[in-house]
Amino acid sequence: MKTYLVGGAVRDRLLHRPVHERDWVVVGATEAEMLAQGFRPVGKDFPVFLHPQTSEEYALARTERKSGHGYGGFTVYASPDVTLEQDLERRDLTVNAMAETEDGEVIDPYQGRADLDARLLRHVSPAFSEDPLRILRVARFAARYAPLGFSVAPETMTLMRGMVDAGEVEHLVPERVWKEISRALTEPRPDIFIQVLRDCGALKVLLPEVDCLFGVPQPPLHHPEVDTGDHILRALRQAPADLPVRFAVLVHDLGKGITPEHVLPSHRGHEAAGLPLVKEVCQRLRVPNPITTLSLGVCEYHLHCHKAFELRPQTILKMLRALDALRRPERFEQFLESCEADARGRLGLEDREYPQVDYLRAARDSAANVDPQVLISEGFQGAELGKALDRARLQALTNLKNTYGTPG
Known part of the structure; x- marks a missing residue:
């Protein structure tokens, strides 16, 4: 029975990045032996255990065989005779298929260290194509490590395109897709996630409403980058690393994808046209209600x-x-952050001033500072109180407009 540190912890240590969680693989053991040592079983589809003291995950070395479509279509074989190399071979990328012994020796049968040095995300074996969720994982890793110069290996991109063409991506369940999207959008380069999905054809399957924005022109006066899809990628780069904000930025211009060709590059009314498309995407992916509302x-x-x-x-x-x-002032702040990212997600305008957010913050505060108790003390109640509140808030906003002025 031997225990090895595996996966992301080894990868990130070699990249001199912080290690946030550690996973272990156990070779030469049975479930009974793990239970006898106090490990707590948690795996549903294959034998995974929590350490009795650290609660870190320990999995028995295993192999997998494709038995159906999608993420869950596998038969798992875990036995003391499964070797470390066999376990590592079933992993997605070479940089994730390294192990480390208790004394710090790195075991690297699939040249993950060389790919770290070359800044390549490369699949371990042809078995990669058996799990379509790996397409999203590769795109997510690309979004995480792009600042370090990583890119997807050409042969892996070719394999991913083949998986898309074979219809494998269509078998992914919405919950798994949303989990990967939600994680990827908080990575340092969410635009790279979208670009990789587009390059392999998966974006057209998973988010066709976003995919069709590429190639759609906009007025160059307001959008020097012209292409709507390019604008979305630029806006994502400008958005803070907040999932609701970044998802709102991703889908805010969906209406431009259905603008009739004869009126291009104008997109008058694209806001209202986009609402049913945003609803459809959110329903299809099971997006949480607060993010949908934003x-x-x-x-x-x-x-x-x-x-x-x-x-x-x-x-x-x-x-x-x-x-x-x-x-809900916190949601309104997210709204302002989304709009600012949209305004700055344009070629040459990344550092533009955007005083609108300060003005609308002041407007919200002015309206919120109207005290209903003052009006109640003046005798207003029921429907009349509501009307009096509106009048007072409108007056506060009028006073703000008169004193604020228009920048420039």
Whole structure:
């Protein structure tokens, strides 16, 4: 019975990156032996155990055989006669197929260390093609390690394209797809995740509403980069590493994908046109409700944000109500961050000033600072109280507009 540190912990240590969790593989042991040593079983599909003191995961060395479609279509074989090399061979990428002994020796049968040095994400074996979820994992790793110069190996990209062409991606369940998307969007380069999926053809299957934005022109006066898909990638690079904000940025311009060709490059009304598409994507991927709500708000009102200084106080108050900004200031802040990323996700305008966010923050605060108790003390109640509140908030927004001025 021998125990090895495996996977990401070995990879990140060799890259001199922080190691946040450690996984172990046990060779030459049975489930009974693990239980006898106090390990707690947690694996449903294959034997995984938690260490009695550290709670780190220890898995028995295993092999896998394809037995169906999708992520779960495998028959697992775990036995004391499975070798470390056999266990590592079933892993996705060579950089994830290294192990380390208790005394620090790195075991690297598939040249993962060489690929780390070459900054390549390369599949271990043809068995990679048996699990379509690995396409999303590779794209996610590309998004994580792009700042270090990593890219997907050409032969791995070719293999991924073949998997897409074979229809394997269509068998992925929405929950697994969303889990990978949600993790990838918080990586340092979420735009690389989308680009890799597009390069192998998976984006057209998983997010066709986003894929069709590439090649759609926009007015160069407002969008010097012209291409809508390019704009989305640029906006993702500008967005803070917050999942709701980045997902809202990803889908905020879906309406531009269905603009009739004869009116291009204009996209008048794309906000309203995009709402049903955003709803469809969120329903299909089982996106959590708070993220869906933010995404719909950004889709519908991002142009309001860009034109904030041109809006009448009545329009601003209506927008604040629609976004539930007075009761949910944290979501309104995410809305502002999404709109700022949209404004800066344009060629040559990455460092532009965007004073609209400060103005709309001040507008929200002005409206929120109207005290209903003062109005109640003046005798207002019921429906009349609501009307009085609206009048007071409208006056506060009017005063703000008169004192704030228009930048420039």
